[in-house]
Amino acid sequence: xxxxxxxxxxxxxxxxxxxxxxxxxxxxxxxxxxxxxxxxxxxxxxxxxxxxxxxxxxxxxxxxxxxxxxxxxxxxxxxxxxxxxxxxxxxxxxxxxxxxxxxxxxxxxxxxxxxxxxxxxxxxxxxxxxxxxxxxxxxxxxxxxxxxxxxxxxxxxxxxxxxxxxxxxxxxxxxxxxxxxxxxxxxxxxxxxxxxxxxxxxxxxxxxxxxxxxxxxxxxxxxxxx
Amino acid sequence: xxxxxxxxxxxxxxxxxxxxxxxxxxxxxxxxxxxxxxxxxxxxxxxxxxxxxxxxxxxxxxxxxxxxxxxxxxxxxxxxxxxxxxxxxxxxxxxxxxxxxxxxxxxxxxxxxxxxxxxxxxxxxxxxxxxxxxxxxxxxxxxxxxxxxxxxxxxxxxxxxxxxxxxxxxxxxxxxxxxxxxxxxxxxxxxxxxxxxxxxxxxxxxxxxxxxxxxxxxxxxxxxxx
DNA sequence: ATGTTTCATTCAGGGCACTTTAATGCGGAG
DNA sequence: CTCCGCATTAAAGTGCCCTGAATGAAACAT
Numbered sequence: 001x002x003x004x005x006x007x008x009x010x011x012x013x014x015x016x017x018x019x020x021x022x023x024x025x026x027x028x029x030x031x032x033x034x035x036x037x038x039x040x041x042x043x044x045x046x047x048x049x050x051x052x053x054x055x056x057x058x059x060x061x062x063x064x065x066x067x068x069x070x071x072x073x074x075x076x077x078x079x080x081x082x083x084x085x086x087x088x089x090x091x092x093x094x095x096x097x098x099x100x101x102x103x104x105x106x107x108x109x110x111x112x113x114x115x116x117x118x119x120x121x122x123x124x125x126x127x128x129x130x131x132x133x134x135x136x137x138x139x140x141x142x143x144x145x146x147x148x149x150x151x152x153x154x155x156x157x158x159x160x161x162x163x164x165x166x167x168x169x170x171x172x173x174x175x176x177x178x179x180x181x182x183x184x185x186x187x188x189x190x191x192x193x194x195x196x197x198x199x200x201x202x203x204x205x206x207x208x209x210x211x212x213x214x215x216x217x218x219x220x221x222x223x224x225x226x
Numbered sequence: 227x228x229x230x231x232x233x234x235x236x237x238x239x240x241x242x243x244x245x246x247x248x249x250x251x252x253x254x255x256x257x258x259x260x261x262x263x264x265x266x267x268x269x270x271x272x273x274x275x276x277x278x279x280x281x282x283x284x285x286x287x288x289x290x291x292x293x294x295x296x297x298x299x300x301x302x303x304x305x306x307x308x309x310x311x312x313x314x315x316x317x318x319x320x321x322x323x324x325x326x327x328x329x330x331x332x333x334x335x336x337x338x339x340x341x342x343x344x345x346x347x348x349x350x351x352x353x354x355x356x357x358x359x360x361x362x363x364x365x366x367x368x369x370x371x372x373x374x375x376x377x378x379x380x381x382x383x384x385x386x387x388x389x390x391x392x393x394x395x396x397x398x399x400x401x402x403x404x405x406x407x408x409x410x411x412x413x414x415x416x417x418x419x420x421x422x423x424x425x426x427x428x429x430x431x432x433x434x435x436x437x438x439x440x441x442x443x444x445x446x447x448x449x450x451x452x
Numbered sequence: 453a454t455g456t457t458t459c460a461t462t463c464a465g466g467g468c469a470c471t472t473t474a475a476t477g478c479g480g481a482g
Numbered sequence: 483c484t485c486c487g488c489a490t491t492a493a494a495g496t497g498c499c500c501t502g503a504a505t506g507a508a509a510c511a512t
Contacts, residue, residue, distance in 0.1 A: 014412065019398030022442050100236060104255050105398050110264045138393075151470060152441045189472060191488065214480085214487070377459060415461065417499065440469065440498070 002026045006036030007051040019105045024152050026180045033062045040066045051078045060093045067094035074115040127162040130222040134162045148200050157193050161220040170217040228252045232262030233277040245331045252403050259288045266292050274301045286319045293320035300341040353388040356448045360388045374426050383419050387446040396443035
């Protein structure tokens with residue numbers, strides 16, 4: 001899951017980003033409105049965290065422009081003030097939820113997860129593919145009931161594959177969802193991580209779930225075809 | 227002892243939270259009903275402080291739903307009005323006690339302590355993880371029956387870990403609970419205290435309870451995973 | 453006051469796990 | 483056979499984590 005955080009206060013940005021990364025989100029940080037706007041429109045995110053007290057371009061304006069391009073992106077607004085008039089303004093500008101500073105990280109996390117859950121088509125937090133279980137809340141993975149320890153990137157990749165089970169995902173799509181913005185050029189990083197995953201998920205089982213589709217990408221299937 | 231405060235007025239929330247923290251309670255704050263409900267059901271608390279004048283989901287509704295999940299959690303309701311009809315309504319909804327605004331902090335504290343004491347009689351105040359015992363009333367810690375002397379911060383950290391045994395806690399969450407300051411820059415204070423704890427709790431025992439989850443945080447487990 | 457002890461915190465080093473790059477091996481398609 | 487795409491492995495790079503020591507702060511005793 002990728003999150004864009006637009007926040008000019010460095011300390012707050014660091015704090016929030018660090019906390020979210022520990023929850024295995026891929027977090028990009030923009031320090032002002034214009035770059036936030038650019039990143040939001042250039043890359044694809046699952047959620048936008050937007051501070052409204054920005055220097056230069058006003059946060060509300062940024063939000064409106066992003067909405068023009070992407071109406072479905074969940075947006076959680078961070079704001080310093082707490083007036084009723086502003087609340088209405090936020091929602092009219094296109095915020096899905098808001099949080100006033102100072103806030104506790106625990107509450108931010110709860111709201112972030114709530115928005116992501118709402119956006120997801122399937123509401124169950126556990127993804128199932130054959131005897132593979134991916135619990136998105138506790139971020140635990142089991143195969144045939146037995147726990148599997150995954151690193152951060154391995155987990156993100158598996159979650160992305162499992163949440164699109166049956167569909168073939170190209171390397172480009174995978175990189176876009178699992179890795180953050182600092183990625184360019186030709187790399188076989190996806191191949192390498194697919195191998196890591198296979199060695200942990202598929203290697204001990206006769207039924208291989210992760211399938212290679214030559215010339216296209218990878219997919220995870222309950223019933224691999226011959 | 228962990229307290230969840232659900233209160234939409236920032237100033238009141240800050241005031242109460244600060245006062246309770248000075249009394250060495252670990253306080254989480256939620257600013258509205260839905261996130262309060264979410265936090266109450268995700269984490270474990272010893273007491274719930276609930277403002278009934280909430281935007282969105284009504285406080286009474288929140289209370290009912292929490293009661294459905296956790297019948298024993300002591301709940302102290304904060305309310306603005308004081309009609310007899312409402313009193314009855316509160317108790318019917320599942321409040322254990324209530325307090326009308328404006329209130330003095332001293333009175334709040336008295337009631338909080340009373341509720342916790344009452345709850346302590348039927349619920350054990352001792353947290354157990356394998357052969358580790360954390361007595362939250364006397365703040366004494368034992369491992370394999372033998373007493374361990376901890377400093378204040380060491381104890382707070384251990385209690386937070388033990389009260390969420392099995393769950394992985396990120397550094398961000400730990401800092402927020404054990405140290406009051408949010409938004410502190412990069413610090414490895416948590417790492418250092420985990421080390422202190424290990425040297426007192428784990429070092430003499432073959433079974434290590436405190437586990438590092440790289441890139442994520444720490445957790446305390448009765449049965450460490452392979 | 454001054455010194456002593458204990459606790460809280462910061463800092464820097466080194467090590468290791470994870471991430472990423474890059475090179476090589478393998479196999480099917482034409 | 484040769485090319486192309488994928489698999490595999492090794493190894494470099496990076497960042498995170500652990501540790502020990504030093505500093506600062508606070509409580510206590512002299």
